[in-house]
Amino acid sequence: MRNKETKRRQKNALLAAPCSLWMIAFIIIPLLMIVYYGLTKREDGSITLENLKLIADPINRRALWLSLKLSIISTIVCVLLAYPLGLMLRGLKIKSNSFIVLVFMLPMWMNFLLRTLAWLNILENNGILNTILKILHLPTLHIINTPTAIILGMVYNFLPFMILPIYNTLEKIDENVINAARDLGANGKQTFFKIIFPLSIPGVISGITMVFVPSLTTFVISNILGGSKVLLIGNVIEQQFQKLNNWNSGSGLSLVLMVFILLSMAFVGKDENTGRGAATW
């Protein structure tokens, strides 16, 4: 009996090996390196908090604030777009369902950079959008190189990460639960707020995580669609690593950013608990 147990454990460990290897090599070790660089001085490697304090610099503080603002806005926009779509998909038949999901996934088969560059072509002063507007004798739009363009880029690039988890949780809600609610006299609104929405919260939360974190840390989108006129915290960190070759201050700023991500996760995670509670209740 005991033998069997250890054998099972060994088998499990072996099965988990590729994944743990991956995690150690590409997540744990790099993370430890960031912590090490972030807390040491560039000159002599002695321990310091200087790198973390860089965030208090007015420019960096402003960049962080702007990043938070833009990523929160784009996350909200993503939820507002993805949730109704998830509900709609739930109501449809399976076949057309997977087709629509496919349509939303299609752009993801293309390279992320190419997609962003495509938006540049669309939004530019003489871009596709403005050319069409000119032909129609409508006033042209100047979105490119503004925070609006960056939000647009974030929403476009990360929307699929919101749709998939929301759609998955909505899809899995048992029809009987909803029927029971209706049976017990709940109207459509009540069913949604008391049954469907609470049950779908885990999906919404993983969606938020998957949109908020990359939005907060991106530097490519702001470089391309912001014309480098909008400085986000991701750009500041990239500069430290690439242009100044200062891994210590770059890592320090990354650590601060991680704290913000963890904070936001904790905040959202709290909701998750109440959500589950409501759902089981």
Added chain:
Amino acid sequence: MKRGIKFAAVIFILCFMAVGCGKADKDNVTGNLDEQQNTDNKKDSQTDDLEEKEQVVYVYNWGEYIDTEVIKLFEKETGIKVVYNEFEQNEDMYPIIKTGAVKYDVVCPSDYMIQKMIKEDMLAELNYDNIPNHSNIDEIYLKSAQEFDPDNKYSVPYCWGTVGILYNKTMVEEPVDSWGILFDEKYAGDILMIDSVRDAFMIALTYLGYDQNSTVEAQLEEAKELLKSQYNLVQAYVIDQVRDKMISEDAALGVIYSGEAIYTKRENENLEYVVPKEGSNVWIDGWVIPKNAENKENAEKWINFMCREDIALKNFEYITYSTPNKAARELIEDEDIKNSEVAFPSEEVLKRCNTFHYLGEEWDEIYMNKWNEAKTQ
């Protein structure tokens, strides 16, 4: 329990192997992974069997900075195998050479980076007996190169160019001859500024009449204020994108490297390139051999090959960046290009241009902070 420890040990070792592989691959930008591994294996066997060693040269160059045909020609003529990797900017290349992560035999950094590497004793002196084609390089450029490599001991110029203004003749009416036009409110929203710290400050400092390698706090502050006042006039801060945006007439004025200007003019004939009267930056990229190179003689053969007129011409035609090779220039058939002021500015223009100097990490940071301040309103 014991097995558990063993297992952990195996994971640990594998993990380091994985990290090791990751490192080697990272530098292999061109993707000739198999080749690299082959030569790596061969390199190992070299130590065992010195008699049968295959000749190799490890080359590290800028992206899109050579006609790939040339690499094949070199291999064919010399029998030396080329392992060719690319970097995107000087700052990417530097740590790899510094740490010796990959031991390159010949590298092509820019002026100020060469200066930094000389200062840090990272480069080997060249043996010019092995580089006879060196005589093809025009004296003028060797002289310019002396600004960062005092006796031309460590580097041989490969490509060079200036920084200037590219403008659209149909969108700008007045003659463009000064950096001042980049700060003219008339062109608000039609200006593409260069998104490179040193180049941006070079423009502001030169316009204000200061040295582009200034380390005077007050001058830098003044330059920063000027750049800050430009923020609302600038359509975007770009480097590579300036090409496409100017060709598609998205902007009237842009800051560009002369090598790119030839290409854009070919695509849109309304475009004109000028080096402003206040002066500008002239940059030179040159071949150097790191001190830790293992195949120095092959590296010198490579440099010699690059200096050969027909090869330099081939490269020039492919990448359109100016060649310092006077013999190659003689061979250019297209008279327009041969006498082009853009590709080969007159001495009078070059006289007002200077190269960048390496100012030290501390100043790099000061420049960068001021640049960020200028770009934040």
